[in-house]
Amino acid sequence: MKKELEHNFVELLEKHQNIVHKVCRLYTNNQDAHNDLFQEITIQLWKAYPKFRGDSKFSTWMYRVALNTAITLYRKNKRRIRTEDFDAFQFKISAEAYDDSEEEQIKLMYKAVYQLNDIDKALIFLYLEDKGYKEISETMGISEVNARVKMNRIKTKLKTILNP
Amino acid sequence: MDELELLKKDWQKDKNKYPKLSYDDIYKMILKKSSSIVKWIFIISLLEFAFWGIITFALKDTESMKRFESYDADNIIIPISIISYAILAYFFYRFFMNYKTISVTDSAKVLMENILKTRRTVKQYVAFNLIFLVISTIAVLFVEFDKDTELISQVEQASANGEVFMFYAKIILVTAVILAVAIGVLLLFYWLVFGLLLGRLNKNYKELKKLEV
Structure with missing residues (x-):
């Protein structure tokens, strides 16, 4: 058994x-x-x-x-x-060929996501995995409305990190 | 936000960039032991219950306790022992019930709440013990002043010399300092252990709670 x-x-x-x-x-x-x-x-x-x-x-x-x-x-x-480990690991990510500016943008986005706190990362993760707000709210234990509000705040946060 | 859409596309594309663990690799992992904070909380909490239990027992056999018992103070000691064991049993039961509700398949918030609730039970028990320690020290002092012949003669001598106030003040001060140091060391220990263990959890829980306001 x-x-x-x-x-x-x-x-x-x-x-x-x-x-x-x-x-x-x-x-x-x-x-x-x-x-x-x-x-x-x-x-x-x-x-x-x-x-x-x-x-x-x-x-x-x-x-x-x-x-x-x-x-x-x-x-x-x-x-x-060690910082070398950190960079090497972070950028092992995007191996596929993009045109340069797009690849650069994606790298910057990954870097920005790494700077988020644990909770924000969880929401972004579920978003990247294409989960709806219902599933996000159930997984985190917050209301659907709050999940939306939070997601918008994270987007703003990412923007600020990218364009300080 | 266009960049986020770009990231999403990239995120979903790179299916083959991860290490591929074999059946055997994964099988070996499920045989290993967890080192999650819940496990540590459980171990530390059991140690705390054991620590206070042992202290109660250990004090029973000391010289001063035996002397104390000879004062015929049973009408104080027996109810106090019964109450302290009943309270230990109550807290232990609550701790165990809370511990059992911790489930990794709950939502993040509920999981955090249940872990914090389990910890709170143990914290209350420790707080109870500290208060109990202070009260019983005061009670012991009163009984000693009432029954200890050596102490009584010292008090008499002091009052003959007109230093009775100083004498009492000294005893109260020394007792207070010893208690404060003991409690301080314990609190420092707690602050260190649980600061390390629960710091991140508390931070994440606050972050989730913030949304509700």
């Missing part, structure tokens, strides 16, 4: 692992921290899995657990982070 549960879970997570990688990418700035957070999210997902009912989609359920782990449960590794 347990073996079967383990097998199902690992298979599902293997298939949907990109969601976890994306959360790790937003909340960490080097490879070690990325792996560390990935590990903790996996453990939290596994601990919660027996209660997963299947009435929501596995991926939807994953967003919630992964974000909760990143924002609330995870204890940041206090290891010193």
